Structures are given as structure tokens and as C-alpha cells.
Amino acid sequence: xxxxxxxxxxxxxxxxxxxxxxxxxxxxxxxxxxxxxxxxxxxxxxxxxxxxxxxxxxxxxxxxxxxxxxxxxxxxxxxxxxxxxxxxxxxxxxxxxxxxxxxxxxxxxxxxxxxxxxxxxxxxxxxxxxxxxxxxxxxxxxxxxxxxxxxxxxxxxxxxxxxxxxxxxxxxxxxxxxxxxxxxxxxxxxxxxxxxxxxxxxxxxxxxxxxxxxxxxxxxxxxxxxxxxxxxxxxxxxxxxxxxxxxxxxxxxxxxxxxxxxxxxxxxxxxxxxxxxxxxxxxxxxxxxxxxxxxxxxxxxxxxxxxxxxxxxxxxxxxxxxxxxxxxxxxxxxxxxxx
Amino acid sequence: xxxxxxxxxxxxxxxxxxxxxxxxxxxxxxxxxxxxxxxxxxxxxxxxxxxxxxxxxxxxxxxxxxxxxxxxxxxxxxxxxxxxxxxxxxxxxxxxxxxxxxxxxxxxxxxxxxxxxxxxxxxxxxxxxxxxxxxxxxxxxxxxxxxxxxxxxxxxxxxxxxxxxxxxxxxxxxxxxxxxxxxxxxxxxxxxxxxxxxxxxxxxxxxxxxxxxxxxxxxxxxxxxxxxxxxxxxxxxxxxxxxxxxxxxxxxxxxxxxxxxxxxxxxxxxxxxxxxxxxxxxxxxxxxxxxxxxxxxxxxxxxxxxxxxxxxxxxxxxxxxxxxxxxxxxxxxxxxxxx
DNA sequence: TTGTAAGCGTTATCAC
DNA sequence: GTGATAACGCTTACAA
Numbered sequence: 001x002x003x004x005x006x007x008x009x010x011x012x013x014x015x016x017x018x019x020x021x022x023x024x025x026x027x028x029x030x031x032x033x034x035x036x037x038x039x040x041x042x043x044x045x046x047x048x049x050x051x052x053x054x055x056x057x058x059x060x061x062x063x064x065x066x067x068x069x070x071x072x073x074x075x076x077x078x079x080x081x082x083x084x085x086x087x088x089x090x091x092x093x094x095x096x097x098x099x100x101x102x103x104x105x106x107x108x109x110x111x112x113x114x115x116x117x118x119x120x121x122x123x124x125x126x127x128x129x130x131x132x133x134x135x136x137x138x139x140x141x142x143x144x145x146x147x148x149x150x151x152x153x154x155x156x157x158x159x160x161x162x163x164x165x166x167x168x169x170x171x172x173x174x175x176x177x178x179x180x181x182x183x184x185x186x187x188x189x190x191x192x193x194x195x196x197x198x199x200x201x202x203x204x205x206x207x208x209x210x211x212x213x214x215x216x217x218x219x220x221x222x223x224x225x226x227x228x229x230x231x232x233x234x235x236x237x238x239x240x241x242x243x244x245x246x247x248x249x250x251x252x253x254x255x256x257x258x259x260x261x262x263x264x265x266x267x268x269x270x271x272x273x274x275x276x277x278x279x280x281x282x283x284x285x286x287x288x289x290x291x292x293x294x295x296x297x298x299x300x301x302x303x304x305x306x307x308x309x310x311x312x313x314x315x316x317x318x319x320x321x322x323x324x325x326x327x328x329x330x331x332x333x334x335x336x337x338x339x
Numbered sequence: 340x341x342x343x344x345x346x347x348x349x350x351x352x353x354x355x356x357x358x359x360x361x362x363x364x365x366x367x368x369x370x371x372x373x374x375x376x377x378x379x380x381x382x383x384x385x386x387x388x389x390x391x392x393x394x395x396x397x398x399x400x401x402x403x404x405x406x407x408x409x410x411x412x413x414x415x416x417x418x419x420x421x422x423x424x425x426x427x428x429x430x431x432x433x434x435x436x437x438x439x440x441x442x443x444x445x446x447x448x449x450x451x452x453x454x455x456x457x458x459x460x461x462x463x464x465x466x467x468x469x470x471x472x473x474x475x476x477x478x479x480x481x482x483x484x485x486x487x488x489x490x491x492x493x494x495x496x497x498x499x500x501x502x503x504x505x506x507x508x509x510x511x512x513x514x515x516x517x518x519x520x521x522x523x524x525x526x527x528x529x530x531x532x533x534x535x536x537x538x539x540x541x542x543x544x545x546x547x548x549x550x551x552x553x554x555x556x557x558x559x560x561x562x563x564x565x566x567x568x569x570x571x572x573x574x575x576x577x578x579x580x581x582x583x584x585x586x587x588x589x590x591x592x593x594x595x596x597x598x599x600x601x602x603x604x605x606x607x608x609x610x611x612x613x614x615x616x617x618x619x620x621x622x623x624x625x626x627x628x629x630x631x632x633x634x635x636x637x638x639x640x641x642x643x644x645x646x647x648x649x650x651x652x653x654x655x656x657x658x659x660x661x662x663x664x665x666x667x668x669x670x671x672x673x674x675x676x677x678x
Numbered sequence: 679t680t681g682t683a684a685g686c687g688t689t690a691t692c693a694c
Numbered sequence: 695g696t697g698a699t700a701a702c703g704c705t706t707a708c709a710a
Contacts, residue, residue: 008460008482010687021697026689033689036695056458057400058687062702066396071440077624082421089442098455099440101410103428116437119395121347143347228628262629285416289567290601291630349703360681365705372705375679397703401686 009050018046029054060121069097069312070117070125072136074104079284080253080299081128084150087305088126095313097123114139124312127152129196146315148308153195160311160324162304166196169297169330170203173250173279176295176332178211180277180339182248186219188234188260189226189252197226197252200281204250219244226252231259239268247276254280254287257294261337278337293336303328348389357385368393399460408436408651409456409464411475413443418623419592419638420467423489426644427465434652436462453478463651466491468535485654487647492534499650499663501643505535508636508669509542512589512618515634515671517550519616519678521587525558527573527599528565528591536565536591539620543589558583565591570598578607586615593619593626593635600631600676617676632675642667 011025018025020039027033028043035043046052060066069092073081089099100122114136117125125140129151137147137156147159154161177185185208191201201220208218221238223230231251239245251257257280264270272278280287283298311324350364357364359378366372367382374382385391399405408431412420428438439461453475456464464479468490476486476495486498493500516524524547530540540559547557560577562569570590578584590596596619603609611617619626622637650663 012687022687023689023697024695026687027696030689034695039695053454053458055400055460055687057396057405057460058702059689061394061396061400061687061704062689064702068439076421076425079418079421079624082415082418082424085421085424085440086415086442086445089440090445093445093455098459100407101424101428101438101440103425106425106429106432115392116432119392120437121394121396232629258628258630266629285418286625286628289597289625290571290605291597351703361704362681362706363679365703366680369705373679378679394703397686398705400688401703401705403686 008055009047009052010055011052013050014043014046014052017050018042064121065123065316066121067097068100068120068122070102070122071099071128072102072104072125073128076103076105079255079286080282080301083284084128084301084305087302088309091306091309095309097309097313099126118143118145123316124148126150126308126312144319146312146319148312148315150304150308151196154323154325158323160308160315160326162307162311162326162328163199164196164299164304165327165330166199167203167206169281170200170205170250171207172297172330172332173200173281174204174207174211176279176334176338177248177250177277178208178213180248180273182246182277184217184219184244184246184248185213186221186238186246186249187252188221188223188231188238188249189256190223190230191220191252192222193224194226194252200250200252219246223252223256226256228255228259228262231256231261232263233259235260235263236267239264239270248278249276250279250281252281254282254284254294254296256280257296257337258286258292261292261294273337273339277339283333287333287335295335295338296333298331298333300328300330347394348386348391349394350391352389353382353385353391356389357381403460404462404655405460406436407439407459407461409441409461410438410467411441411443411464412467415442415444418594418625419621419640422623423467423640423644426641427648430645430648434648436648436652438465457482457484462655463487465489465647465651483658485651485658487651487654489643489647490535493662493664497662499647499654499665501646501650501665501667502538503535503638503643504666504669505538506542506545508620509539509544509589510546511636511669511671512539512620513543513546513550515618515673515677516587516589516616517547517552519587519612521585521616523556523558523583523585523587524552525560525577525585525588526591527560527562527570527577527588528595529562529569530559530591531561532563533565533591539589539591558585562591562595565595567594567598567601570595570600571602572598574599574602575606578603578609587617588615589618589620591620593621593623593633595619596633596635596676597625597631600633612676612678616678622672626672626674634674634677635672637670637672639667639669 011022014025015022027035028040124146127149140147149161187201190197221234270276280294280296283296287294287296350361353364354361366374463485466488488500526540529536560573609615619633619635622635626633626635
């Protein structure tokens, strides 16, 4: 700050020029305040020539809260997480809220994340699936900072949650594989540790059962995380023993599916969809690439984002409202891996 | 705000409990202020029991500027852009700055972007390559808001820029293709409209010339944007006429390369790397997938992010300092598409 | 080193 | 509808 000249006009400047009081200026820029059309016009004119803009920091201070929303997300490299970011930013901005990005993977940031955001008197917090521990969310709630989450177990009292309809997605996948003639099924993904994975697996298994598929024809291949490498590993595992090798797999995420496909093709010579059918989950960009053309269960990112922001802004208005848990529908996208 | 009970302790509460003045509290939390070790300790203790944290909004207001940095980026779905986000957030946070995300693709947001961020008295703005128009950057600078950019033409007086060494990257690609025995070269990408594309193409062409490759053996295939679809289109174009069909191509970005590879393989039966060698640029996640194993020129995202944040914080400290233009080195990553 | 007091730019309250 | 005035929570001269 070597240059001390003030670079912005303040309300008083505008008031003086327009020949009104500071209050009149303030009211002009406060939606729903009572100002006569005449003074409003005079103020706006003066504001324009002076290039005046309300200092939102000052406004926030007096109102005791800001319009910032912490968006805590992990694995920004995860394509699905990244796809969620744009609609979240969009829907926040339509409600006058601004997203502050916090990367939960970054130990430097995670340590300070809670405190930092609290120091900023943020209006609320959005957490996407993955790393951010529940303890963190709990701390926010204790300080009466609204928390809304996407694709997380609704186990936190007072936090709003929107989840994709994972179980239905699993059922859709089961149906698609079954209809394409698969006889030996497999689920690949983190179906014990991960909330979404568990639901997807559950829906898949239940649907197969009600389609009359015997349990012995369904293999569950658990992975630690939902990554490309995990998919590759799973393929090596499943195709090692020829008698349990599946001819149709449902993967917990598209990334897992890509890894599975690549390994099945390269190392085990499977042709897709002739020898092997695959269904993924998420509908990330990669799924549409010509080398994969992966049939998948698409999450509705725009609806997820819109809902999470909607719930959050409702809780900002009324912190004590009952917790809201919503389900976003999913859709089967048929490409080339299901015949 | 139905609940009016105050949820945070303020400096006065801490002062009272510690038996000191408000100033002492303030000084304790202001790095480099003069407080005796004894009072500092008393204050810290009281702050801890009261769970006090400085209200950064108030601090920002009195200091006339905030610690928020607008990160204006377009095409968040672009994998490379997304990969840049995490390190930017990281390096900002190490300097006590917080990223506010603005999606330049969103017309709703772009319209208000300038004004909104100005209203927040943001400390500065980071722009990544792509959409955000130069006029926007100019407006910020006029209002003395520091602007730093990644991978953009350094055509704006007073804005700092860090670019990857695109020309050297092009040269590395040329060398790699040449060494692997390519005889008919092609560049695919936006080499007229796009700053980075132009530099990459230039470096490629120059290096081929100095390697003694005749100009007639180098085809330049211009595309409007650097997308997967553009790569597919380019392949159809280049392989349509058998006599100009290249056996080695350098693509302006990895996404273009993926499209080119897929189309070359599927529609024109090219085997890679036997019939066709490919080099990309960026080193996005996709490049490492088994179906591609794309040799590419890797950008150093961490250095790009660190530099842009460094330049920005220097300009925040001194707005009038001479503009800084830096170059980040790139590296060739050999995978399977260059033999 | 410490406390006192004067702001920072805004909005909320209250008379008029 | 309008204008004075008092907050909001903090930092920072200035004086002690």
C-alpha cells in the first residue's frame, strides 16, 4: 500500500453530491427500503458519476454475517467433484452468495480451514463427498454455521443433505446388465467404507435378486477407494480365477470403470461389450470418450448443486429449521459398453 | 436470523476476562505488534476459554482491503484448468489469502463478476487462460486492483503474467517426434486465435526447420478451440487425403490429442505408435490412462500457481511495481505414443 | 508496553 | 419518506 490516495467513493460523497443524507444513500442500495423515486434517482445518478459501490465488508460487519459460503471439497482432481463446482458457484451467485474454495486434501489448509472460515463469519458451508471429516461439520454446527452436504450419509443432526438416488442407480445398472444377457455379475467399488458405494451396491444386489439372479452369480469386489487404479486392481483379481470371472460388472464410479475396462482389455483380452459389459456411475466427461463409450448412471449435478444451495440458504435464514434430506434422481445413459 | 443470541465472543469480552484493554487483545493478534509476553499469554488464555477469533471482516474494513482473491476461470470442466485450482488455493492460503471462485463461462456471473468482486474490496484477481476478456482485467487495474494471469499474452500494462514455456514445449515435441522416425509432421490446435497455441506451434515449426525438416512435410491444422471434438475433426481432415496424411502429430493440448487418437484409430485404422505418433500438451490425468498412454509436454502446475500467487501478493504490497512476466519450464513425459 | 479515544463505512433506530 | 445518531468489532495514533 504505497499509494494512499483513496480509490473508492463512499456513501458520504454520494450523499453530498446528491444533496441527501447518508441514510438515503444506504436505503437506495438496500432492496425493499423506503425511498422516494425522486431521491433514489438522484442518488443513483451521483453514485454513477462517482463510481460508488457499497462496501460489502462494512455491510457484512454491521449485519454480523457475511455472504461468503465455504465450499469444502476434496480431490479436486476427481472429475466428478470438479464438475460439481461450476453449478455450485452458479447457484450461489444467483442468491447473492460467493463461494470460497477450501481444499480438504491440503493438510496446510485443513488444519486452518475451520478456524479461517469461522473468522470470516461465513454464512454457511457446503461439503461434498469425500474427505472432510464429520467432526469438522459438527464444529461448524456448534458455532451455528449452517452446513449442507452432497452425497454424504445423513448422520449429522442439523445438517442438510442431498444425495443422488444411489440405490435406484444400482437397480438401473442391474437391469441394464441383466437385459443385455449378462450371467455372471460383479460389483466393483468401496461398498463397505463409502456411503455412496454401499447404497449403490445395495440397490444393485437387491435388484438382481428380484430379477431372479442367484446370489452365487453375483460377486462383490470391495476396493479401498474409488479410483482408476482400484478398478485395474479389481480386474486383475476378478479375472485371475477363470471360474468366477464376470461377464458384466457395475462399478461404483466411472473412474473405477475406466480402470477396470482398461485392465480387462489389455491384460485379459476381453472385448467390450462382446465378452464383458460394464456400467459406471457419475457420467463424467471421460465416459463419453470414444475409447470408452461407457454406459453409466448419470448424476444430476445441476440439481445437486441447486438443492444444496437452496437448503443452505434456507438454513441461513432460519438456523433452527428441521434438517432436510433430499434425493436427486439419476438416469441411465446408454453408450457402447452394454451392447 | 431468528436466533439473536450472539454466538461469538468479541475482543471486549476477552479484554475483560484477561483484565486488559481491547487494544492489548488486538495487538496480541496482530503479528509484529508490541505486547509483553505476560499480557500476550493472559490474552491468549482468555481467548481460548471464550473461543475468541478475530472478526476478519471488521479487520478488513478498517484496513480498507480484504484478504480475498478472485479466481476467475473459465471451463472448469477443462481438466487442466481444474488441476490448476488446487495448487492456487494452496499457495494463496499459505499467504493468508482466500480464493473466491468466479466462473467466467457463466453469463449470470460474468455480468456481475467485476462489480461484485469490486464491492468486496478484494485484494487482487487471478485469471487463468481462456475466456475472461481483457477488458475485464483492464477495469480491475483501473480501480487499482492487482491482476495476475496464467498462460495469457502479456499485453496488459501493469498486469503480471506467468506462462509455461510454450515454445520450448513445441520444440521438445518436435524433437521427440523427429527422433522416433516421423517423416510427415502435423500440428493440430488453435494456432492463430489462441496465445498458447500460437507459441506452441511456433516452437514446433521452428524446431523442425532447424532439424532440417522441409516445410512441405509439415502440415498446420488450425482448430477453433482446443477440445476433444476439435481433435476428432482434425483427424478426419488430415486423413481424408492420403498423400498429406501425417505419421506424427503434435497437438496443442492433451484433450485435442485424445480426440485425434480416437478418431485416427477408430475411423482410419491407425495403430499408435506403429503407424502414428502423437504428442500432447498439459499432462492431464487422462494422458496417463491405459487406453491412451499419451506422451506429452507437462506443465508445472505447482510452479504456475506459486508464481502467480507470488506476483500477486507482491503487487498487493506495491501496486506500482513494474510488471512481471515469468516463464515456467515444461518437461517432456514419455509414454507410449512416441514409440 | 499500555490504555484511551478516534475512526473505518455501513445499516438500524428513532424521531420528525 | 427523511435525516441525525448510535451501533457493529476492530485497528491505530496518541498520550501516558
